[in-house]
Amino acid sequence: MQNKIHRLPSALDLTGLCRSSLYNALAAKAFPEPVMLGKRAIGWRESELMEWIASRQTRTPTQK
Numbered sequence: 059m060q061n062k063i064h065r066l067p068s069a070l071d072l073t074g075l076c077r078s079s080l081y082n083a084l085a086a087k088a089f090p091e092p093v094m095l096g097k098r099a100i101g102w103r104e105s106e107l108m109e110w111i112a113s114r115q116t117r118t119p120t121q122k
Contacts, residue, residue, distance in 0.1 A: 061104055062104040063093060063095065063101035063102065063103060063104070064102050064103075065099075065101045066080075066101075069107060072111065073107065090106035090109075
């Protein structure tokens with residue numbers, strides 16, 4: 059099985075996060091760690107992004 063690597067713009071599209079929210083979640087260890095693609099290039103594995111998205115969807119909103 060091939061695991062596609064998503065660069066930042068694609069990861070933002072998939073998750074629905076803005077750039078600052080993604081980096082805040084990353085700093086808080088609440089987002090998958092990126093993969094180093096080069097000296098100045100990172101990306102995220104599609105499977106890890108999908109797992110993160112699924113974990114966010116299973117949360118129930120608080121009721122008033």
